[in-house]
Amino acid sequence: MTEPIDAPWHNRSEPRLMRSERELRNERIRSQALKALWTFMMMVVGVLWLIPFVWVLWTALRPKEAIISNVWSWQWTFDHFIKVWNGAPFAQYYMNTLTISGGVLLVQLVTLTLAAYAFARLRFFGKEVLFMLFLVQIMVPADVLIFSNYHVLKEFGLLDTKLGIMFPYFASAFGIFLLRQAFKQVPYELEEAAVVEGSSRLGILWRIYVPLTRPIYVSFAVVSVSYQWNNFLWPLIVTNSVENRPLTVGLAIFAQSFETGAQWSEVSAATLIVVAPLLVFFLLFQRQFISSFMHSGIKG
Amino acid sequence: MTTAKWGERLKRNGFAWALLLPSLIFLGLFTYYPMLKTAWLSLHQSDLATPKPVFIGFDNYITMFQDAVFQKVFTNNIWFAIGTVPTSMALAFVMALFADKAMRGRGFVRFAYFYPNMIPMIAVANIWLFIYTPQYGLLARFASWFGQSDMSLLGHPDTVMGALVVMLIWKEAGYFMIFYLAGLQNIPKDLYESAAVDGVGVWTVLRRITIPLTMPTTLFVAIVALTNAFKLVDHLWIMTKGGPDNASSLLLYHIYDTAFSFYDQGMGAAMTVVMIVLLLVLSSLQFFGWDKKIHYQ
Structure with missing residues (x-):
């Protein structure tokens, strides 16, 4: 050779x-x-x-006749979508899901920015223990604690409220660890220079750390909103009225309101109504979505 | 001098704890307190007949482990994990190998493999119910071409689990793929270059370089996949309600059933404790390798 x-x-x-x-x-x-x-x-x-x-x-x-008949055709119609949209309160469900995922995200952004800074840049008593305690939330996610969280919510009198659905997600250990990692990479000299200029700690956090780690915030937002958009079991247990039900629960109720077999067109249309926004965003911002979910792999 | 130092230390500690306080309050309310409450309740009898919990020691656990339905559901869950985890991981690895290097159709396959992850489990259940449904479903129509007329995969105890496993693999493989994509990008390129110079074959490269160097990813994905096999139960509401004859019921679904349909709080709590212990064991496997976490960045 x-x-x-x-x-x-x-x-x-x-x-x-x-x-x-x-x-x-x-x-x-x-x-x-x-x-x-x-x-x-x-x-x-x-x-x-x-x-x-x-x-x-x-x-x-497809029009109903076309589904049943065995003859091939290219007929198509928007009727099922219109019928579903008018026949069930999907507009209300949409508002609810938007409110819930938006509300959760807003509060999370505040709590996790503060906590991430503490873990990234401060030395304090009990840091190691607290870090481990925060990890517990990643290990035992709220999905599993539905049954006990239901009782907590009941004690607060927040059953069947949007706030009740959002409450357990206001703190995100996952987000804290993700952001802490990013904060650690911000050059410390920037902070020192700002201190010399007389900035307060919170001012530094807001004017240096947050802008420099914006991509991580976007990643977290994508993962968090997708999670809330898909969440089902918890809102199912908590809600009991149209005013508070998110899309997933609404879809499940809608799908089950039919006897089997005959209403596939409507159920399919409803399913598409629910999944459309996330899929469209994914199609438009494929790279951003994939890299966001890559970040979700850090798991603390 | 020392008082000033102490003052500074106190201020720093106070500030740090103040920053952590909001998160701590929510974690306390919805993670720590519920866990303790669950553990406490699992030692009590608390159902419709006994609205005020009565201490009964480990009776709930004994009844639970002897209960045929619980055993069935637990075994189901283990089969569900065995069915979904290795296959979806292997598929994810192969998908990543392709999506990483493909010259043509890279955008297409990335979208096609990953999009199921963007669909809520409830919607996935609707979609697949309509694939599996007898007579009108996609599979039934497909089978009718071959003269097979009536097949009800979800209605039969022997096939229902397999049908759900296939569905979950479809949903999850693309999600795991992206971790492998990240893992593949972290393998130094010169390793492949020197392998190419030495004329090493594709299979050897795969066996000696790619698979060993994505091992941390594999471990991580394995734990996520295992956890998911216990966490993902939404589809059962739409597709089977755990039936037929509990053949498709999973642990978390059974907990819901016990606590919210039969109002047996003590038993529901005992089963939740089993679930928590299981998840803690699984994730502690991952957190042993805590310091290696950065390789996803």
Whole structure:
């Protein structure tokens, strides 16, 4: 393999050279074929992955007659969407979900900025213990404590309120650790310079740390809003009225209000109404979403 | 001099604790207090017949572990984990290998693999219910081409778990893929270059470089996947209600059922304690490697 190509014997032993050339070409063809096969297979997986969504979209857009009949056609209609939107309080559900995810995010941003700064830049008594205590929330998430949190909420008299749905998520250990990591990378000299100029600690936090770590805030916001948008079990238990139900609970109730079989078009349309915003945002800001969820991998 | 020092220290400590206080209050109310309350309640009888909790020691736990339904649900959950975790991880790894390097269709596959993660579990359940539903469902129609007429995957105890496992793999694989994407980007490029110079084959590169160097990611993803297998239960409301004959019921769903349908608070608490212990054990595996966390950045 290491002989130089223009070695004298190469010219003399032609058959050998030809064979090695053919071998090389075969090798190349084989590897290219494998690469093509690999690409093809992974594309097929991609198409397979899209099928469930396409199926729902197809069902939601087809007139009822077209679904039942076995004759192929390209007919389509928006009727199901209009019917669903007018027939069930989805507009109200939308407002509720927006209020809940927005409210949670707003409070979280405040609590986590303060706590992250303490963990990143201050030395204080009990830091290690507190750090471990905060970790507990990541290990045992609120999803699991629904049953006991229900009782806490009851003691506060906050059952069936939007505030009640939001309450358990106001502190986010995940967000604190994410932001703490980012704060640690802010050059300390900036803070020192600001101190010399007479800035207060909170002023420094607001004018130096927050702007410099904005991408992390965006990442956290994406993960947090997606989480609230998808949350189901907790709001299901807490809410009992149209005024407070988020989209997920509304969708579940809507889907179950039908007898099986006949109303697939409506359920599909309702499902699309619920998933559309996140999917559209994901389509538009794919990179941002993927990198945000990558951050969610730090888990503290 | 020393008083000034003490004063400074006091001020610094007070400031730090003040910053942490808001978070601590919420964590206390909705994490620590509920956990303690659950542990306490699990040692008491508290149901419709006994509105005021009566101390009964470990009776709830004994009844629970002897209860056939609990055993069934717990075994289900373990099968659910065995079914979803290795497959979705392997798939995620392969997806990442492709999505990382693909020349053509990179944007397409990234979208196609990841978008299920953006769909709420409840909506996923609606979508897949309509795939699995007899007669009108996508699978039933597909099967009818081959002369198979009536199949009800969700209505049969032998097939329901498999059907749900496939659904969860579809939802989760793309989510795990992005961690592998991050992991792959952290592998030094010169390792691959020198392997190429030495003429090392694709499989050897995979076995000797890629798989070992993404091991921390694999460990992390494994724990997230295991945790999810116990946390994700929303789909059961829409698809099966835990049936038929508890064949698809999972631990968290059973807790909900016990506490909110049968109002057996003590038992619900005991099962929640089992769940908490399980999650603590799982995540402590991860936090042993606490210092290696930065490799996702």
